[in-house]
Amino acid sequence: MSEASSLPFFAELAELARSLGHTHRLQLLDLIAQNEHSVERLAELAGLSLANASQHLQHLKRAGFVTTRRDGKRIFYRLSDGPIAPLLAALKAQAEFNHKQLATFIADSRSRPDRLEAIDAEELLRRMREDSVTLLDVRAETEYAVGHVPGAVNIPLPELARRLAELRKDQEVIAYCRGSHCALSAEAVRALSALGYKARHFDSGLPGWQALGLAISSLQSSGSKAGL
Amino acid sequence: MSEASSLPFFAELAELARSLGHTHRLQLLDLIAQNEHSVERLAELAGLSLANASQHLQHLKRAGFVTTRRDGKRIFYRLSDGPIAPLLAALKAQAEFNHKQLATFIADSRSRPDRLEAIDAEELLRRMREDSVTLLDVRAETEYAVGHVPGAVNIPLPELARRLAELRKDQEVIAYCRGSHCALSAEAVRALSALGYKARHFDSGLPGWQALGLAISSLQSSGSKAGL
DNA sequence: CAATCATTCAATAAAGTAATTGAATGAAAT
DNA sequence: ATTTCATTCAATTACTTTATTGAATGATTG
Numbered sequence: 001m002s003e004a005s006s007l008p009f010f011a012e013l014a015e016l017a018r019s020l021g022h023t024h025r026l027q028l029l030d031l032i033a034q035n036e037h038s039v040e041r042l043a044e045l046a047g048l049s050l051a052n053a054s055q056h057l058q059h060l061k062r063a064g065f066v067t068t069r070r071d072g073k074r075i076f077y078r079l080s081d082g083p084i085a086p087l088l089a090a091l092k093a094q095a096e097f098n099h100k101q102l103a104t105f106i107a108d109s110r111s112r113p114d115r116l117e118a119i120d121a122e123e124l125l126r127r128m129r130e131d132s133v134t135l136l137d138v139r140a141e142t143e144y145a146v147g148h149v150p151g152a153v154n155i156p157l158p159e160l161a162r163r164l165a166e167l168r169k170d171q172e173v174i175a176y177c178r179g180s181h182c183a184l185s186a187e188a189v190r191a192l193s194a195l196g197y198k199a200r201h202f203d204s205g206l207p208g209w210q211a212l213g214l215a216i217s218s219l220q221s222s223g224s225k226a227g228l
Numbered sequence: 229m230s231e232a233s234s235l236p237f238f239a240e241l242a243e244l245a246r247s248l249g250h251t252h253r254l255q256l257l258d259l260i261a262q263n264e265h266s267v268e269r270l271a272e273l274a275g276l277s278l279a280n281a282s283q284h285l286q287h288l289k290r291a292g293f294v295t296t297r298r299d300g301k302r303i304f305y306r307l308s309d310g311p312i313a314p315l316l317a318a319l320k321a322q323a324e325f326n327h328k329q330l331a332t333f334i335a336d337s338r339s340r341p342d343r344l345e346a347i348d349a350e351e352l353l354r355r356m357r358e359d360s361v362t363l364l365d366v367r368a369e370t371e372y373a374v375g376h377v378p379g380a381v382n383i384p385l386p387e388l389a390r391r392l393a394e395l396r397k398d399q400e401v402i403a404y405c406r407g408s409h410c411a412l413s414a415e416a417v418r419a420l421s422a423l424g425y426k427a428r429h430f431d432s433g434l435p436g437w438q439a440l441g442l443a444i445s446s447l448q449s450s451g452s453k454a455g456l
Numbered sequence: 457c458a459a460t461c462a463t464t465c466a467a468t469a470a471a472g473t474a475a476t477t478g479a480a481t482g483a484a485a486t
Numbered sequence: 487a488t489t490t491c492a493t494t495c496a497a498t499t500a501c502t503t504t505a506t507t508g509a510a511t512g513a514t515t516g
Contacts, residue, residue, distance in 0.1 A: 010254040012393040013319050016326075017254075021246035022474085026238040039493060052475060054494060062397060062424040064326040073483065073492050082325035083318060090315035091241050097310035098292040165240035169290060196290040198465095250504085267463060280505060282464060301462050301514060426495095458516090465510070473502070480495070486488085 019063035020091070024048060025056050028077075029084070032066055036078035102161035106191045116189050118203040119174055121212055127172075134168050136175045138188045139206075145219040149176065149209050157184050160191065172198040179205035247291035248319065252276060253284050256305075257312070260294055264306035330389035334419045344417050346431040347402055349440055355400075362396050363430075364403045366416045375444040377404065377437050385412050388419065400426040407433035 020026060027046050031037060037045070043053035057077055060066045067080045119127075127133040128151065135152040137144050144154040155163045167173055173192055177184035185201040192199035202208070210216060248254060255274050259265060265273070271281035285305055288294045295308045347355075355361040356379065363380040365372050372382040383391045395401055401420055405412035413429040420427035430436070438444060 006258075007251060007255065008391070008393050009323075010258070011251045012323055013316075014249050014251045014254050015393065016319055016322055017245050018249035018473095021242050021249045023235060023239045023242045024474095026242050026245075027235065030234075030238070049476070050493075051477080051495085054492095055474080058424055058494080064322065064329060064423075070483085073485095073490090075493065080325075080329075082329070083321040086314070087318035087322055088241075090311060090318040091244055093311040094244055094292065094315055095237075095240055097308075101292060101308075101310070163236075165236050165243065195292075196286055246503090252504095277506070278463075279465085279507080282462095283504085286464080298513085301460090301512095303463065460513100460515075462513090463511080465508105467507090467509105469504100469506080471502100471504070473500105475498100475500075477498080478496095481493080483490100483492090485490075 016063050019059055019065065020087075022056070024052075025060055028053065028056055029060060029065060029079075029088075032060075032077050033079055033084075036069075036076045038074040038076055040074065042077065098164070099161045102164065102191055102195065105194055106157065106160065106187055116186055116193075117200045119200045121202075121204070121208065124174060124202055127174075132171060134171045134173045135202075136167070136173050136185075136188065137177070137206075138175050138184045139177050143178075147206065147216040147218045149206065150215060150217045152176070157188055160188060164195075167192075167197065169197065172200065174200055174202050176202040176205045176209075179203075179207045244291050247287055247293065248315075250284070252280075253288055256281065256284055257288060257293060257307075257316075260288075260305050261307055261312075264297075264304045266302040266304055268302065270305065326392070327389045330392065330419055330423065333422055334385065334388065334415055344414055344421075345428045347428045349430075349432070349436065352402060352430055353442075355402075360399060362399045362401045364395070364401050364413075364416065365405070365434075366403050366412045367405050367434075371406075373447040375434065375446045377434065378443060378445045380404070385416055388416060392423075395420075395425065397425065400428065402428055402430050404430040404433045404437075407431075407435045 020029075024046060028042055031042055031045050039054055039057060040050065042048075042057065043050045046053060048056070057066065061068060061077070064080055064082055065084050066077045069076045069078065124133070124135075128135065135149055137148050137152040137154045138157045138160065139154070140156050141154060144152075148154065153166060155166060173189075175185040175188040175192075180203050182205060185203075185205065189199045189201045204211070206216070248257075252274060256270055259270055259273050267282055267285060268278065270276075270285065271278045274281060276284070285294065289296060289305070292308055292310055293312050294305045297304045297306065352361070352363075356363065363377055365376050365380040365382045366385045366388065367382070368384050369382060372380075376382065381394060383394060401417075403413040403416040403420070408431045410433060413431075413433065417427045417429045432439070434444070
């Protein structure tokens with residue numbers, strides 16, 4: 001049922017999927033879904049250059065998601081009357097499913113205490129120097145604000161599920177928390193590992209970092225309150 | 229409603245979409261949907277190298293479309309219990325919508341006889357030499373088999389809608405048919421243009437090509453009967 | 457506990473995609 | 487006609503993704 005004969009069909013679907021596979025195009029599509037707009041307007045709303053917006057819009061047009069209409073000097077893009085809404089809804093549903101999966105996994109792993117791979121300070125420092133790891137601070141925002149390892153990203157454990165997108169998939173993630181008595185980073189690592197991320201924890205946490213005489217960063221005003 | 233705050237969300241959806249944006253991954257997903265399989269089996273069924281299949285499978289896993297289970301030496305991939313079916317159905321629906329759109333457009337344009345850009349033999353030959361055009365023969369398969377311009381792709385006009393994927397989007401398409409009295413290539417050009425393809429027709433068609441003393445190709449046995 | 461074997465990882469090479477610039481198009485207004 | 491102006495095109499550059507190879511992993515089997 002899925003031999004050579006259906007390969008061109010898969011290729012066609014893949015092309016459609018790729019058309020949705022770019023932040024700017026999804027954003028443009030979302031703007032167009034709200035209202036018909038000219039290229040200039042869309043570029044402005046999305047914060048893109050004109051030429052760049054134009055190219056992304058043409059990409060969407062070729063995929064059949066939008067159509068154009070000329071009125072005087074400008075060209076207006078609007079949604080085609082194809083089944084775009086269900087398609088986007090299905091995408092969102094999958095995203096939500098993933099969030100739930102991770103949330104329940106974190107809850108589950110709270111009970112199952114198997115041991116995990118740790119990273120020692122020496123390797124961590126080396127890897128940080130060559131920028132080959134993502135350092136993840138899973139403590140609360142307030143704790144992070146007071147002091148954190150320089151360069152670390154802060155995603156409190158309860159929010160990890162819905163903020164996965166902030167982690168690079170191509171790098172190993174090193175989670176840390178308050179130290180070896182604190183289970184937060186271990187849970188994060190278990191959850192991330194189960195999702196196919198490469199993850200370890202820096203077991204001694206922020207105290208261990210400070211004990212080595214290394215500098216920490218802090219936030220003056222609480223600046224990074226990104227929306228849900 | 230669609231400001232900076234939702235950008236990470238779009239980025240997340242885009243990543244999901246990209247996970248479906250590759251022929252091999254869709255094919256693997258289709259195989260997995262039919263039955264749980266080991267990596268080796270999937271690689272074999274899809275005609276991929278082991279490492280390549282493994283990487284695509286991990287990509288699908290990270291996107292939450294599949295999960296794994298270890299049994300002895302091998303690892304089995306099966307569908308996750310997320311909403312994958314509706315997602316794929318929505319993609320297919322969009323593909324079908326595009327086919328229909330094009331089909332009706334071709335039907336419509338049969339009546340509306342506006343003139344189109346043509347390409348002359350000289351330019352055609354030059355562009356063919358530098359491989360910067362896709363030459364499209366829109367006549368019936370049997371006619372193509374008897375003789376066609378060397379290098380031309382054959383997609384009979386009635387099949388154009390569902391075989392669009394065979395045309396490169398990054399090159400101009402030059403359609404030709406039986407000659408200037410024949411409307412097939414003109415219709416193809418109108419349809420392709422409306423979809424955002426860059427398209428012109430070689431108005432004098434195959435007779436014009438032969439009149440210049442240029443060689444034609446033919447097929448011995450009818451070899452290229454690709455499935456729907 | 458050494459060997460085997462399915463799978464994954466790592467590194468590199470190849471291909472494809474995106475952003476940017478400035479020029480070209482083509483409809484409308486003067 | 488000529489100018490204006492929104493959009494697109496073309497060409498370059500930078501970036502990202504994919505394929506390939508061979509080595510590493512890690513669970514079973516003898």
